[in-house]
Amino acid sequence: MTSRRPxxxxxxxxxxxxxxQLCI
Structure with a gap:
């Protein structure tokens, strides 16, 4: 995942x- 500005x-x-949860 790209987190440039946390x-x-x-x-x-x-x-x-x-x-x-959605994936599961």
Whole structure:
């Protein structure tokens, strides 16, 4: 994943978790 400007890492982590759940 390309993270050029990490504004809110917490929200980004939550987004990744959501994507993982969708994939499963």
């Amino acid at each position: 504004r809110s890492p917490q929200i980004w982590e939550g987004f990744q978790v959501l994507l993982a």
